[in-house]
Amino acid sequence: MIKKPVQGMKDILPEEMQVRDYVISVIKETYNKFGFTSIETPCMENIENLSSKQGGENEKLIFKVLKRGEKLNLETANTEADLVDMGLRYDLTVPLVRFYSNNSNQLPTPFKALQMGNVWRADRPQRGRYRQFMQCDIDILGEPSNLAEIELILATTTTLGKLGFENFQIRINERRILKAMAAYSGFEEKDYDTVFIILDKMDKIGLDGVSNELVASGFAKENVDKYVALFDGVSKADNGVAYIADTLGDYLEAEVKDSLLEIIESVENTKTAKFDLVFDPTLVRGMSYYTGTIFEIAMPEFGGSCGGGGRYDKMVGKFTGNDVPACGFSIGFERIILLLMEKGFKVPNAGKKKVYLIEKGISGSKLCDIIDKAQKERANGNNVMVARMNKNKKFQKEQLMAQGYEEFEEFFNN
DSSP states (O other): OOOSOOTTOOOOOHHHHHHHHHHHHHHHHHHHHTTOEEOOOOSEEEHHHHTSSOSGGGGGGOOEEEOOGGGOOTTTOOSGGGTEEEEEOSSSHHHHHHHHHHHGGGSOSSEEEEEEEEEEOOOOOBTTBOSEEEEEEEEEESOOSTHHHHHHHHHHHHHHHHTTOOSEEEEEEEHHHHHHHHHHTTOOGGGHHHHHHHHTTHHHHHHHHHHHHHHHTTOOHHHHHHHHHHHHHHHHOSSHHHHHHHHHGGGSOHHHHHHHHHHHHHHHHHOOSOEEEEEOTTOOOSOTTOOSEEEEEEETTTTEEEEEEEEOTTHHHHHHSSOOOEEEEEEOHHHHHHHHHHTTOOOOOSSOEEEEEEOTTOOHHHHHHHHHHHHHHHHTTOEEEEEEOOSSHHHHHHHHHHTTOOEEEEEOOO
């Protein structure tokens, strides 16, 4: 038998599990105060839903599930569809939209959903990236105005602030700005996705690198130069949103500028956490289902994204035929845990954490008296572990202290 977990997945030891449980409790408590309601969806979805060209590159990373029993006939199978009918979910958005489409008659409008659960991607494992990982999403369905974006950003940043994070950035952009910038520069609509994929490399290869790669991909240099000049202009402008809107003119709907500026102003004036909300026209977000505002959490200590989201107003319509406005924000739960563990984060104690160490010879009525004492302390809100004393008591205490136990009481048979 192989004792190590499957590559890209991990065992979680008690010390980390305590941190994870604490973070989950903070997330749920904070999001509940913003009016979000917990839901749960299955870990598997029909393969048609997962392969609907809504998930971008993630659709290449699906763990697919073979048909079972008589439905699985390897001898007559000609295509993948003959073999596969389900897959493990790669995110929580597709399952949420299916859930909403199936249960909308029983849900309020707007519906504010909180969903936490594991997802699976056949990805290349690296720091902060696993094949099985926890996601934590909040979504608002049925709210067409930018109140949804404002609430999502405030709820997410308030939660991060309560976990001790500060001086991070929320980068914000609009898919309609991305498209308008491409149109203004002379790119054809059929080439937008290629242009955006290259633009998404900006943080790795820089503006010159993006320019060179666009030219190498066959795009006209005059179009590329016009495109690159827009980003240079934004970086020098006092108000990037106003600059890009004025420059693009009729290529961009006026409401996009007004909405973005209102989101930024509202969040900046009402935020409780220490962070910067930054307009970033290079922000792309890979999911093809985004239709409007997009945002991302950038943490300097991680050196990359620790969550993100955006508006996806057309996705419910794929299930029902009727579009419903929808917007969501996902915290990068595993990366948040990674950063907390690297900082040596300790869970705040709600009460005393004590250990009763009992000599091995104690039994009968004396043992009952000790357990009864522990029960009374637990009833008063304290955490009490009752354990038999090991031969190496010093090492035993060190292990328990690593789990957050601070007080020790010893009982001997005399």
